[in-house]
Each structure stands twice: as C-alpha cells, then as structure tokens.
Amino acid sequence: MSYETIIGLEVHVQLKTASKAFCGCGTEFGLAPNTQVCPVCLGFPGTLPVLNRQFLNYGLRVALALNCQPAAFLKFDRKHYFYPDLPKNYQISQYDQPLAANGWIDIDTPQERKRIRIKRVHMEEDAGKLIHTAAATLVDYNRCGMPLLEIVSEPDIASAQQAYDYLVKLKAIIAYLDVSDCDMEKGSLRCDANISLRPCGQQRLGVKTEVKNMNSFKGVRDALNYEAGRQEDILGAGGAIEQQTRLWNETQQKTILMRSKEEAHDYRYFPEPDLVPFTIAPQTIAAAQATLPELPEAKKERLMNQFGLPAYDADVISSDKHLALFFEETAKGYPVPKTVSNWLMGDIMSYCNEHRLDFAQLPEVLPARNLIDLLQRIDQGTISGKIAKTILPELFGSDKTVDRIIAEKNLCQISDTAELNEVIRTVLRENAGVVTEFKSGKEKSFMFLVGQIMKKTRGKANPQLITTLLRERINSET
C-alpha cells in the first residue's frame, strides 16, 4: 500500500527588537548567564509586563508578508506549565485571539507551484535556557522574555523536501523584512513538526506525531524523512501509530520518544489580566502594508523582467535579500546582468560558504565597485577571466583596488604579438611531436599547446590572441 505524508510546521521566530517583549532588558545573544534579566522577565512577585510596541509592529509586518489577515482585536493569554525555564510557570502567549490568521507561502515543487496555508501567527515570550551538568540542572534566564512569533502552517506539506522548501521561503521573507536573524543555530528560528501518514485516497487524517529538537533546516528534512519511514514501517506491518511527541537525535539520525498523549499538558489558558487587549485599526494595517519592502517573489519577478535573468538565477539570487541587493548594485554599474549572476552564483557564493560569510556582510567585504571593476578589466582585455578568478579572493576584505592588485602582482594580460610569438616559437620547438599529432588531425593536441603557452606566461597570455597566433604559426609551417 502506498501512503501520503501530511506535515504541518510550527515555527518560532525570535524578533530582533532592541528590548525584550515585556520589559526593558536587552536582547543580545551569548552574554554571561543571567546578566540580561530584571525582576519582570525573572517573574519576580509583584512585577508586571508591558508590551513592547515594536514587538507588535514587527509581528504585524511578518503577518502581512505571509499574506495573513491581522486581527482587529487581539489579546494575550497565560499558558501554564511547570518547568524551570519558565520563571512564572506560565508563558504569556496568545490562545484564541492571535495576532493574525489565514495566510500562505507558495513553494515550488518539481511538479507545480504549491500553496502552503498558514493557519495563524501569534505572539509570545521566550523561555530561559537549561544547562544539564552531571549533578544538577542550571538555569540561565537571559533568553527569557525575548519576543517570539509562532507561525503555524496548515497540514498542507506533503514531504520532508517541501517542509525544507517552506522553511527556506519563510526565512527569506522574514529576512527581507529585517525583523529577525532567523538563525537556527543561534535559536532565533526554531521548528517543530507534526507528521502523519494515511493510505493514498483516504480522506480521514492518520494519527500524528510531533517531532522536536531539530537544529537546522537539513535536520528538519532528515527528521521528517526518518519519521515518515518509521511510520510507514509500522503501518506497513499492520501496526498503529501512537500520538506522541518525539525528539530528533542528530547524532543517531533518528527520533526518540519524549512523551505520549496521556502525559499531554493541561495548559489552563485564560486571558492575561496584567495586559490590556489591543486593537489594530484598518489604517494601521494599510500603513504597514504600504511600507513592506519588496519581498522575494516580487524581487524574483523583477530580476527576470528588468534584468532578463533566467528563472533559475532569479530564484537563487532573490532567495537572499542581501545577495539580491548586491546583485542589483553591481548590475547598475555593469551592463551584462547574466555575467553578474554567474559570478554571484559561482565564485562569490562558494567563497562566502567556504569562509562562512553572511551575504549581509558582502557590501562591507566586497564593495560592488570592485566587482564591477574586475568584470570591466576582463572586457577590456586587461586580464583574462581565469586571472580574474584568482584576483577575486584577494579582493575580499581588502582595501586595494582591482587595478592595484593587477599591478602589484603583475597580472596584466600579455597582448604583445612579438612577445607571444617568441613564446609560441619556443613551445612548438619543445613539443614537435605534439605538433605532428595535431597536424595529423588530433584536435586535442591544440589545447595542450595552448596550455603550454599559458604555463610559460603564468596565465597572462591573452587567450584569444594566442589561439589566433598559434594557428597562424602552425599553418605557416606547413
């Protein structure tokens, strides 16, 4: 029997406000434990929360960018459970009147463009961090009270790969809004998944499991692939899935039981009496909508229409706001957009990956002006494309100009006919056998000779010129 996989994702995004959700503590990552806490976020008795205006502003922007309908009236609720990372033993969250609902994200599957519906977006405060030592558990509340958005999808995701694509798209959108770092490793984006299987054609949903503890998008994909396989094995053997919460174990590459349904929480939600309700006026929504930046989809369209990029290029470049900005900046000064996109998707992206550089840092470490100069020097014949590729790493983080590097390293292309003819003569003399092979019809031998010339000029020979000169020379010898 074949099964259909059904996945819904719950994504938590930490917003990068200057201060926490309900108090004035900062929101830095990686500080010494319990140095970014105050009586309010520690939940000391008698203290009261007051909502950070920017939290709602950022939340509203995300909601609109995800095509959600913002609520005209929203309120906060308390969600209760006892755990040491939660100082009040309740979390300020939203239950039945969340910030926004009914949005979507479109993803591209190999077959089609697919719409993943978003059920709701709500605001809540983050919990602290537990550190487990051999003897005890230690608690650091620095993260406590950070503003979080929970983005809940409908169960519209049909595979682990689609879940991955959804996350990539979601991250791109939020990054365009510049309201979160969306860094899974730093925990500013977290993802839990609900997954169930049902026989193809069946209407009723199967029993689902919840999978937690994934630390990267790849981890989400691996965990869901594993969990789908695990469920399929059980169903295939005639077994039944139990409703459970399972943890992804990265090292063992499998999910492990955390708790079963019987142990499910009773959260006892009720309206947070220490906060008043909030209203969002239609003109506030309109104003927020009007100030949304161009989002990945629109950017992609424009890269195709305005710059004539192929869909694939436009997709890759628009997937990151900073990459796209860098592209546009460079393409303004260099009139062949496809060449720019080739360089971006090739050497520049691999340099960034290799050196763990964020595209956001690009304008700083590689000003667009430098890339423009580099591409122009190729066109002008000052350097070859090959030499340009060796110059690129030198440019990263350097305050030298392209011309200065060319001059210092003496990388100027040799286009002097006499000088090149001298080299060609030497190469032909040293490789008389190869020349004979070429003459007898072995085309490859020609490239070998070009290579030998390049080697002798340390790559600086003008490739077009040597091709012409070499042919002339061989022909004249016959």
Next chain:
Amino acid sequence: MRRPAITDSFKYLKLFKHMPITDCSAYEIRQKITAGELSAPEIAAAYIRKITAANQRFNIFVHFEPEEIMNRARRASHGPLHGIPLAVKDNLCVRGEPTTCASRILSGFRPPYNSTVIDRLEQAGALLLGKTNMDEFAFGSSCETSCYGPTANPWDRRCAPGGSSGGSAAAVAARFCPLALGSDTGGSIRQPASFCGVTGFKPTYGRISRYGLIAFASSLDQIGPFARDVRDTALLMNAMCGYDPADSTCAQQPVPDYLSGLDKDIRGLRIGIPREYFPPQLDPEVNALVRAALAVLEQQGVELIDIRLPHTEYAVAVYYIIAPSEASSNLARFDGVQYGLRAAAHGVSGQSLLDMYEQTRAQGFGCEAKRRIILGTYALSSGYYDAYYLKALKVRSLISRDFEQAFAHCDCIATPTSPTTAFRLGERLNDPLAMYLSDVFTISANLAGLPALSLPCGFSRALPAGLQLLGKPFAEELLLRIGHHYQQQTSWHTQSPPEA
C-alpha cells in the same frame, strides 16, 4: 505654691509633645512639622516606643526594625508626607526589606525593587515603619491564615481584626501609625477597616499602580489607604494615585487634589440604597447604625433613594471562581527555584524536580492557599473552563451592568461594609464558605472595579461597624467628600480602643 522653673516647664512641654504624637492624625503631624514643632526622628522615636511596647499584644507588625526606621527618619524627603509614619501590608514589595505575604513560601525574600506606591510615598517623605500582618497571600477575611499567627482586634483581642489587611487596619486603630497601606481584592481593606473602626478606601481599579503588589487576583486587586479619618485618607491618596508606565492596567485619568475637594458641597447629591444589601440576615444593630448614618447624611442635604442591584446574590460565587483562578496562576511562580522556600532535605541532588515542586509548595503554602490554588486550577482546567471561569466572567458583566444602571439614578451607593461586626478569632476558620460569605457586601465593588470607602459609623456591643459608600469609576473625590462631611457631624472616627 512654687511656680515651676523654666526648665521644668520645658521638660513638661517635651513630655506633652511626645505624649500625643501617636494620637495625632497625619494632618496634625504635618502641621506640627511645618510649624517646626516636631522632627521626623522625634516622631519615629515616639512610634518605635509605642510599637515596641504593644506589638506583642496584637501581633500587628511582622517586620519591624527600629534602627532602620531611625535611619529612614533621618533621610526622609521633604515632601508633603515628610516624617509621617506609614505601615505597609506585607504583600507590597519594599526594596531590600522582607516581603513575605505572611507565607512560609516567601521566607527570606527581599525584593531588589520597590513597589511604585512605595517609591511615590518615599518621595513624598513618608516614614516607613514596617510590614503588617495579613492573611497569607491575602486569602482570608480574618488575618488568621498568616504564617505569623493571627492579629488581634485592638477593640477586643478575642476578635479578628478582619482581613486580609487586618494588620494595617489594626495598626491604625491601635495608634501604631496614622497611615497604612492595604490591598483590596474582595473587601480586604474595607472589611478590616469596618472591624477596627478606621477609615479604609479601595479606589477604582487602575487608580493606583499595582506594580510591586504581589498579585492575588490581578483583575480585582487594588492598593488603598487606611487612616483614622477621611482627611488623612485624602492626604495619602494625593501621594499615591496616578499613571504608572510600569502597570498596563493603570489608568491615565488626571488625579484631582483630594484634600481641596473635601469641603465642596454635598447638598442635592443622591445616594442610592440597594435593598439587596439590607437582607434579613443583616445584624439588626449594624442595620440600625447604618440607617442612622444615612439619616445624618440626609440631614446634610443629600437625597436617599431606593435602588436595585439584582445580581448581588451571585457576587460571592463569581468571586470565588475568578479570584482563585487568577490566584492559582499568580502563585504558580512560587516553586523554590528563584527565591523563597525550597523544601528542606530537597536541595539539589538526590531528588526529582517534580518532588522539589510538590514538597516546596506543600510545605510553603498554608491550608487556605492550597484550597484556593486547587479550586482555581480546577476552574481553569480542561473541560471545566466554560462551566466555571467563562460563566463567572459573564455574570461579572451582569453585576457590572447592575451598577451602571443604578448610577443612572444616583451619585453614590450606601451599604453596610460587612453584615456583622468583628467575629471571634477561630470562629470561621474551619468553615471556608462561611468565611467567604462574610465578604458579601464588599466583593461587588472589586468585580465592577468601582471605588468604595468604609467609614466608622458606630458601635455594637463595643465593636465598631462600618458604612460603605460606592461610587462610579474614578469618583474618589466625591466619596471622600461625602465621607468627610459625615465625619464633620460624627465622632465615631475619633474613638480609640481602650487598650490602645
């Protein structure tokens, strides 16, 4: 007869000056300070003597450090309350001072922050004497559920001072201080004010910042003053009220000068008398005293009219869902992790987290606290929320509407504060429902968020009774004005307990 030497008369004068300080009202103390006749340290010394001598008899102060009081007196700000002694209920956070809500679970807790009211009163120069006894976490109407043991009523030590702010009410009655702070969630200021023969005021919800008040039921709690008379109440209110950005539920309404409003005319005002507050079970003597008080007001030109508050009988039931529900949530944080008690023999190793939680909370909370936490948790738990909590919020709307409709016909509402005078200590401790029902006249004001003032209105078998005046939201000035006019014509508020 030899005339006394100058030195003798000076000594006499000193003696005279010391003798009456603790009998002075806050207003009188302020006059003497302004006239240069008294200094903050002199006042502090007089009160320290009085309290040190008599506290044990009543068990009023639970944290009281004379040296610290003298230090505070020496550096008191020169504001409108400069040097005026103030007692503070033990559920208000004072920076660096023990703040325990009379609960074992908060033993040793010293908050690293002040309540907003404490900040304001310190700026006004008030002299903080210490923390007063209360029902544990303000759960009670008798001041008996305290981990420090009960407070005695200064009028009769066999009787309860009322609760939960029993310590603060008794402190003013026993002349331990002219001013005190309490909190009122269902009558916790007004009922003890009535039982102790002092003036107690619960302002409109949101009139005074709750920041630093350890929450019992957040949507009902309100801080308020105790004083001997309305004038002192107004003096204290002037320094406490107003918007606080640290409390989202604090009103932005401007604050009038309550003192200067006291003498305005009350003629022609209409006072509504709700028949639901004069049921057959009402103590006949209390009934007679309240009726007599109303007659005094009528003589001063107010008009008494009959009104109806038809949902009054549901108030206690609504309250005992909403208050414990919110309390169960507010008290979840007391778990032995960050502050207060952690169950002994349950340090860190050798026991589970669950164990630590359950033992800490079992040992740290008293019976009434456990009862309310469990009742509240039940009302909020899965499957019961609609039947209890949601239902209660709806009936709360009905009770609030009753008042809106009544206030279309009158300017204020008068009732007894409590159906009886002070009951005996221990009398209701084992009958929670009977204890809850003693709040029947005070609870509605909290449910509707209205201001309510309790005034001494006479004695029944040597125990004080109270008249309650309820107003529209933010009608504090009007209630104080009516109360002041009443006290100009009566002397009940000037009586002091024989033992004090």
Next chain:
Amino acid sequence: MPISRATVEHIARLSRIALPDAEAALLTGQLDTILRYIEKLDQLDTASIPAMSHVLGLTNVFREDMRRPSLAPEDSLANAPAGDNGQFQVPKII
C-alpha cells in the same frame, strides 16, 4: 457537579502540591461545599452576555522599544535557594 477525591488529587498534581491522604479527604469535602454553592450561577442564562475579563476598557497600552538596565548579577541571584556560578540550580532533569 460534585467533585471527586480522584479529581482533587489530579488537580493537586497539576498544581504541583503534594497532598497527603488526610488533607485530600478534608479538601474534597470543602471544595464540594464551595462548588455546590457556586452552582447557583447556573440559574442565570448568560448565553448572550459578553465575558468581562477587564473592567477598565483600556486598550493599546505599550512601552517603547527602549533598553533599560538589567539587574546586577548579584541581585538576580541574591534570593536563590541554590545557585552555581551565576546560574539558578535545580535538581537534575533527566
């Protein structure tokens, strides 16, 4: 809707309060009395009545996104029953 001993014990667990047998029995009786009293609310038809969770009718109370000083580390842990190197300590969670 009288409350059972088992429910009281379940709720006590949910509330993280250890409840010895004697206390559970006493509490069940007391809660039963209180809940029976509360049942009087059933007399009222509230189908069309809005729930009132706030009395003031205030909305949209914010603070601006400004940082304020956090507590000094010695103050945040000063009240802690058990701490270790700037962190709160609890029994080991397995």
